[in-house]
Amino acid sequence: MAAMRAFVLTGPREVEVQEVAAPVAAPGSVVIDVARVGVCGTDVEFYTGEMQYLHEGHARFPMRLGHEWMGTVAAVGDGVDPAWIGRRVTGDTMLGCGACRRCLRGDQHVCEFRTEVGIRGGFPGALAEQLAMPVTALHALPDSVDDTLGALVEPGGNALRAARAAQLSRGDRALVLGPGTIGLLVGMIARSFGAEVHLMGRSPRSVEFARTLGFDGVWTEADLPELPWDAVIDASNAPNLPATALDLVEPARRVVYVGLAGSPSRIDTRTLALKDVTAVGILSASPGLAGTIELYASGAVDPRPLVAATVGLDGVGAILAGERPEGAGRGPKLHVDPRG
Structure with a gap:
């Protein structure tokens, strides 16, 4: 049986690069040679053992991480068009049962x-x-979508859905809370729609990096100007910011929640109703993947500056532990090339 190298999370803060059985193309499926993978905040939550799915029984150790990826189709199973072989692809993270009313x-x-x-x-x-x-x-x-962009399609799909949910028109003013990968992608996409885009952050490093990307304003909570915000998109993991987003948004406009905190966030629904605000929650890139590929391919959005470094499988554990590779740039995203 053929073997391959894989990064395995064996328990909280316990990692190994193991030799495991290589996948075989089952009917209706393909095998992909992986070229690039993004490390996500969700991966860090699994590493620390804090991810909610572990406590709900939806995931358990040992597990193999990685949901932001691209690669080349190497083999196809029965019922799959052989023309897929050799094609560069990315894919959906969410795989439904295909038979329930939600899937249908x-x-x-x-x-x-x-x-x-x-x-x-x-x-x-x-x-x-x-x-x-x-x-x-x-x-x-x-x-026109290179390997780096290909591995940014999945986070871009979440960001595209958030930007679309804000229903921004050209000249509207948007505020994005949290200048991490998703927040910066939301800002770039909203800017491509013609909106005036501002970001608010807390970490000096993230705020300074965001200022290099040409947004209309990058602020901390202490110096945020009192402006009318036509949409506020919360892409942070701070439990207090969902309520802040609702307080800041203009009446009769929209707040979008795409970030998740590690503890419960609370908003006052009286404020929501009395301001006549529409609140939208975003889970998953699925409905935004095709649109994100089009945005990247056209050059309307180029998020490659967000990627600070690319490491091999042996470097993943250190990244999950919060270390930054030597020589890494200032961007928030770190990529992995499993071939290295």
Whole structure:
């Protein structure tokens, strides 16, 4: 049986790079040679043992992480068009059962019985030399979307959905809370829609980096100007900011919640009703993947400056522990090349 190297999380703060069985292309599925994987905040929560899925029984150790990825199709199973072989692809993280009412209406990303690549239900993730995926979850990448961009499609899909949910028109003013990867992507996409975009952050490093990206304003909570915000998008993990977003947004406009805190966040629904505000929650990139590929391919949004460094599988543990690779840039995103 063929073997490959894979990054395995064996327990909280316990990691190994192991030799494991290489995947085989089952009927309806393909095997992908993985070229690039993004490390996400969700991966860090699994590493620390704080991720809610561990406590709800949706995930357990040992597990293989990695849900922001791209690669090249190396083999196909029965029933799959051989033309997929050699194509550069990325794929959906959320894999629904395909039979329930949510899946049948096109909402497989909230299927009660879903698996999530590298996250939920024991589906092995992409932090490995190869990855097996159902062909129905694949999205082909054009040549104009390079490997770095390809591995940024999944977080970009979340950000695109958040920016669309804000319903911004050209000239509207948007405030994004949290200048991490998702917040910066939301800001870039909202700017491509013609909006005036401001960001608010807390960490000096993230605020300073955001200022290099040409946004209309980057602030801390202490110096945030009193301006009318047509949309406020919370992309942070701070439990107090969902309520702040609701306080800041203009009446009859929109707040969008795409960030998740490690503890419960609370808003006053009286404020929501009395301001006639629409609040939208965003889970998953699924409905935004195709649109994100189009944005990247056109050059309307180029998030490659967000990637600070690329390491091999042996460097993943240190990243999850909070270390930054030597020589890394200032961006918030770190990538992995499993071939290195």
